[in-house]
Amino acid sequence: MNPFEKYSVEMINNKLDLTVLEGSYLPEIFPHREREIDLMAKTLSSVFHNSRPSNLLIYGKTGTGKTSTTTYVTKMLKEKDPEGIEIFHVNCQVFDSPYSILVEIANALTQTNEDKIPGLGWPMDRIYSELLKRMNRSRRFMVVVLDEIDKIIKKNGPDALYVILKLSDDSTVTRTSFIGITNDTGFLESLDARVRSRLNQESIMFPPYNASELRDILKLRISNISGSKPIDDSALNLCAAIGAQEHGDARKALELMRIAIEVSIRDGTTKVTDKEVYRARDKFEMDVMREAVATLPPQSKMVLLSAVVT
Ligand SMILES: Nc1ncnc2c1ncn2[C@@H]1O[C@H](COP(=O)(O)OP(=O)(O)OP(=O)(O)O)[C@@H](O)[C@H]1O
Ligand SMILES: [Mg+2]
Structure with a gap:
């Protein structure tokens, strides 16, 4: 069996295309701007x-x-x-x-x-x-x-x-x-x-966005996703709240939503809930942390290691 089969099937069946949540996508409407x-x-x-x-x-x-x-x-x-x-x-x-x-x-x-x-x-x-x-x-x-x-x-x-x-x-x-x-x-x-x-x-x-402004931005973007993927209102609110906490960052909120949808697809869950958003956040933070540690010079890695061990 093609190893991609089980991961691509939902994308293909629902014609799901998440490009509208990516950074390169240029919207035509900018709520609150x-x-x-x-x-x-x-x-x-x-x-x-x-x-x-x-x-x-x-x-x-x-x-x-x-x-x-x-x-x-x-x-x-x-x-x-x-x-x-x-x-x-x-x-x-x-x-x-x-x-x-x-x-x-x-x-x-x-x-x-x-x-x-x-x-x-x-x-x-x-x-x-x-x-x-x-x-x-x-x-x-x-x-x-x-x-x-x-x-x-x-x-x-x-x-x-x-x-x-x-x-x-x-x-x-x-x-x-x-x-x-x-x-x-x-x-x-x-x-x-x-x-x-x-x-x-x-x-x-x-100015930075607050949670309610980020919710409007996310809602509009999600409505432009082609293909269907049910998303809980509370999951959407959670992405907005996390984005607002991060100095009102729309990029973070959109990226979290995109990863949460991907997590849900990979795990085969029927809809995106708070659980997928929390998993997306952990994954996001892990990736940033991993990259930060990986790019440290060897001496700094040793210092970090000794702090963990002691
Ligand atoms: N009001 C808005 N409506 C829709 N999408 C928005 C809005 N504000 C920001 N975005 C989206 O958030 C993401 C980040 O926006 P953008 O790259 O313009 O931020 P920036 O202020 O230039 O950030 P940086 O200082 O890091 O370069 C983009 O995907 C953009 O489409
Ligand atoms: Mg910029």
Whole structure:
């Protein structure tokens, strides 16, 4: 017998697809983020009155919907004027230096491989002027989202953002606005005054979700799961309560619900109850703990072991 048979049968029979609970899924409706979405749209809408929207700083704890709502709002902005607007979403955990960020944007502005700027070797001023040339040639309004923006400062020092934000002053033909996203609330203080005033022209704080808000978010997501899997109301409330305890984290609540459904499928139970949620939480915490211990250097593992033994 195929070893996957007993695990895949329920998924296949009920046509169960849990992608809507995964982090990569972008919802169309964001309960309890109406105010933040409206503020973002209000700021960005200056582009339709022919002026450059202010740069925007978005901050709040992890899992409060900063990245996903920004992605949604910029997608909607692009939909309003697909030919006239360009959006760049840069994850600064991956592209963590001014060099790599400017190269990334410049390369996105060209279709041909010959025009691609190499990842190493060009002096900064050459990249900067080449990027400006390409921006001015494209004649579009550009929104550059710098997600996890604090990582640039942590890696390169407080001046690193200056050269990037200067683009909005220097791009005279095109207009460019920046949206910085961070979950490090102390980050603004670490900035140099010139950078702070450029970045923080407007700011939006994303507050943590409470349990009842998380319940609404979960309910809506679950209603979008294709295929059927009965879920107890109390299991849903429990996921929301655990997410609320973890500083109002929607990611945690959704992830718990997804694991609880998988636990229920694997164990062959007919519905998802509190028991599956508790098992999901233990599994979640075990996985995090296992990863934390596994990545410790050998000396730290020895210290940990001696603490357990004594
Ligand atoms: N109001 C909401 N409605 C629906 N889903 C939401 C809402 N808020 C957050 N989510 C979901 O929660 C998860 C985490 O959201 P997101 O990645 O936007 O958080 P974040 O604030 O960027 O966190 P981090 O600071 O860790 O990057 C995503 O799957 C997102 O779709
Ligand atoms: Mg994020």
